Amino acid sequence: MDLTPPEPSASVEPSLKGFAVGVTSHRRSEDLIQALERRGARVLHAPALAIAPADQDGDLIRDSLGIIEARPDFCIVTTAYGMRRWLEVADTAGLGEDLQEVLSASSLYVRGPKARGAVRAAGLADVGIAHDETTATLVDLLLHDCGGRLDGRRVVMQLHGYTDTTQLARLRAAGAELLTVAPYRWVAPDSGDRLEILIEAICDGTLDVVTFTSAPAVDALFSTAHELGRYDALRTAFRGPVATAAVGPVTAAPLEDAGLSPWVPERYRMGALIKLVTDNLVQRQVKTLLTGCGPVELRGRSVSVAGEDVTLAPTALLLFRALFEAGGAVVSRTTLAQLLVQGAPGHALDMAVNRLRNALPDPSLVQTVVKRGYRLRV
Numbered sequence: 001m002d003l004t005p006p007e008p009s010a011s012v013e014p015s016l017k018g019f020a021v022g023v024t025s026h027r028r029s030e031d032l033i034q035a036l037e038r039r040g041a042r043v044l045h046a047p048a049l050a051i052a053p054a055d056q057d058g059d060l061i062r063d064s065l066g067i068i069e070a071r072p073d074f075c076i077v078t079t080a081y082g083m084r085r086w087l088e089v090a091d092t093a094g095l096g097e098d099l100q101e102v103l104s105a106s107s108l109y110v111r112g113p114k115a116r117g118a119v120r121a122a123g124l125a126d127v128g129i130a131h132d133e134t135t136a137t138l139v140d141l142l143l144h145d146c147g148g149r150l151d152g153r154r155v156v157m158q159l160h161g162y163t164d165t166t167q168l169a170r171l172r173a174a175g176a177e178l179l180t181v182a183p184y185r186w187v188a189p190d191s192g193d194r195l196e197i198l199i200e201a202i203c204d205g206t207l208d209v210v211t212f213t214s215a216p217a218v219d220a221l222f223s224t225a226h227e228l229g230r231y232d233a234l235r236t237a238f239r240g241p242v243a244t245a246a247v248g249p250v251t252a253a254p255l256e257d258a259g260l261s262p263w264v265p266e267r268y269r270m271g272a273l274i275k276l277v278t279d280n281l282v283q284r285q286v287k288t289l290l291t292g293c294g295p296v297e298l299r300g301r302s303v304s305v306a307g308e309d310v311t312l313a314p315t316a317l318l319l320f321r322a323l324f325e326a327g328g329a330v331v332s333r334t335t336l337a338q339l340l341v342q343g344a345p346g347h348a349l350d351m352a353v354n355r356l357r358n359a360l361p362d363p364s365l366v367q368t369v370v371k372r373g374y375r376l377r378v
Helices: 029-038 058-070 080-092 096-105 113-121 135-145 165-173 194-203 215-227 231-239 249-257 270-285 314-325 333-337 346-359
Strands: 020-023 042-045 074-077 107-110 126-129 154-158 177-181 209-212 243-246 286-291 294-299 302-305 308-310 366-369 373-376
Touching: 020 029, 020 194, 029 042, 029 270, 042 194, 058 080, 058 096, 058 154, 058 177, 074 113, 074 135, 080 096, 080 113, 080 154, 080 215, 107 113, 107 135, 113 126, 126 135, 135 165, 154 165, 165 177, 194 215, 194 231, 209 215, 209 249, 209 270, 215 231, 215 249, 243 249, 243 270, 270 286, 294 314, 314 333, 314 346, 314 373, 333 346, 333 373, 346 366
Parallel strands: 020 042, 020 209, 074 107, 074 154, 107 126, 154 177, 209 243
Antiparallel strands: 286 294, 294 302, 302 308, 366 373
């Protein structure tokens, strides 16, 4: 897979004007972001994961040696990728057989079906699974099986990018002798909460597409969403207003496992990914409607009326989009009110519509249909 971006051109058509794109990559993210921004997109960057280079695997090897020596009673496996990488690094260091033997003798608890699959692929067996894929539930299960106390018992937790310090504290409070192993590290966002911001933007539907250039980045995003209690909302958004785009089939696999249908280019290169995202957004989400005020174009989150760009606040944009999609048909007051916060009463709807009209070049574009609702003048 080649992540080399296309050669920059002196002039790139701003075909993504009005669209918002989430970028999760760490490696070569600047190239991807610049290519999208040159095309007019607004980019929200949240590096999900960075794999430690080979010369930084020393910590993982040292932790593995300590775990082999400690011979833990329990092992908590949080991610499939982390389990696979841990075993691969151990094999490379000549510790594979010893680690396999130690893990075989311990009771393995897994955080979801994918982690279970990685454990079983390694010839190991688990004794418990958190079906909601949260570390909290996994710790609940372990404590329940041990009668609430772990005095004198050794517990290994395989860490992932979103370290749930609360669960580590719970294990220690129960008397566990806690060991941790981090098979990979995540790049710390500058603000400390950039990935959480991306997740909220996805759940709120304020992005048009999120791009992925590695499968671990998908796992990192999903893991963090699980821990934040936002996974269901995230997946619902990805099935609805927010598309996903993956650079190749390996990256797309965890998205497809989650029941999603990512956009995947025929050539697994960053340039092809950028072109696919651009083409799909323009073809699927740029719409034009002929009205009595001239042609109206809806492009992502931007609106133009008779060639004049219009800036609409989020609520006004929601109302306008509903009227636009109706194509001139009447949209009931009840339907429009439901787009406002907690289904605002009629007076609040009237005020919101007035603000929408005042933001348009010609307020008459939005017509009132007495006792019924509103429509666009087509």
